[in-house]
Amino acid sequence: MDKPDPAAEIDTSRPAAARMYDYYLGGSHNFAADREAAAKVLEVMPDVPLMAQANRAFLHRSVRYLVDAGIRQFIDLGSGIPTAGNVHEATPESTVVYVDLDPVAVAYSESILSGVDRAGIVHADIRRPEEVLESPVTRGLLDFSRPIGVLMVAVLHFVSEDDDPAGVIGAFRSALPVGSALSMAHVTFDGRPAEMERLTAIYSKSANPTTFRTKARLEELMAPWELVDPGLTWVTEWRPDWPDAVEGDSAWCGNYGAVGRKR
Numbered sequence: 712m713d714k715p716d717p718a719a720e721i722d723t724s725r726p727a728a729a730r731m732y733d734y735y736l737g738g739s740h741n742f743a744a745d746r747e748a749a750a751k752v753l754e755v756m757p758d759v760p761l762m763a764q765a766n767r768a769f770l771h772r773s774v775r776y777l778v779d780a781g782i783r784q785f786i787d788l789g790s791g792i793p794t795a796g797n798v799h800e801a802t803p804e805s806t807v808v809y810v811d812l813d814p815v816a817v818a819y820s821e822s823i824l825s826g827v828d829r830a831g832i833v834h835a836d837i838r839r840p841e842e843v844l845e846s847p848v849t850r851g852l853l854d855f856s857r858p859i860g861v862l863m864v865a866v867l868h869f870v871s872e873d874d875d876p877a878g879v880i881g882a883f884r885s886a887l888p889v890g891s892a893l894s895m896a897h898v899t900f901d902g903r904p905a906e907m908e909r910l911t912a913i914y915s916k917s918a919n920p921t922t923f924r925t926k927a928r929l930e931e932l933m934a935p936w937e938l939v940d941p942g943l944t945w946v947t948e949w950r951p952d953w954p955d956a957v958e959g960d961s962a963w964c965g966n967y968g969a970v971g972r973k974r
């Protein structure tokens with residue numbers, strides 16, 4: 712065998728973020744340990760499934776925005792277990808490289824992508840950007856002389872400060888031509904700090920501990936990018952589908968989003 716078999720690495724005894732998220736979204740690619748940890752999260756925040764849906768809706772709106780702006784190639788970092796509206800389905804005109812660390816996410820992505828020639832999956836850790844950028848899948852599918860949309864949706868909060876999130880973003884940015892873009896969504900302590908502290912404690916026992924960040928820190932991390940309107944906002948307030956789609960205080964969604972262009 713010339714490449715590791717992701718399925719051989721699955722540790723079902725320890726909860727994993729990809730499988731917990733799959734559970735929140737009503738999927739079936741999760742194990743007892745994932746469901747137990749997810750149940751603890753739901754005890755603290757029963758609206759986590761709605762938050763996950765708001766995050767997915769941001770992902771879709773931002774991809775649509777970038778397609779309308781002419782981008783036809785995407786790298787979806789921390790793409791997760793395939794669910795309704797995967798990026799290559801949401802944009803049939805585009806080429807998509809999915810990337811995830813979780814062996815279940817990778818194995819299931821491989822199975823749904825077999826026979827799809829404009830999308831592929833890379834089993835890699837985004838904390839080592841070269842694993843993604845130098846992968847033959849990435850190099851075979853993407854043209855680095857044309858703009859690329861990098862999606863870091865609900866994944867950067869799994870990169871700790873010790874793992875240098877600015878360096879991770881910077882490595883992807885450096886590899887991209889001018890006109891490329893970053894779409895980022897990131898869970899925060901702002902708005903619901905006590906509950907988010909308890910979520911941090913639950914995720915600290917999983918394979919993917921979290922580092923939730925403030926708006927100010929996320930603005931710093933996005934500073935090299937030219938943010939498109941409306942800048943960094945709650946994901947529900949980022950270019951909603953219709954003007955009155957957002958009612959009341961959006962802090963419930965616990966998640967900031969932004970799209971920036973490389974100029």
Ligand SMILES: C[S@@+](CC[C@H](N)C(=O)[O-])C[C@H]1O[C@@H](n2cnc3c(N)ncnc32)[C@H](O)[C@@H]1O
Nearest residue numbers: 729732789790791811812813836837864865869
């Ligand atoms: C909450 S899910 C988000 C899935 C999808 N991006 C979305 O927003 O719907 C986070 C995903 O990031 C993956 N992940 C976490 N840390 C990672 C890392 N260092 N490298 C690659 N993937 C990672 C997890 O395995 C999981 O599938």
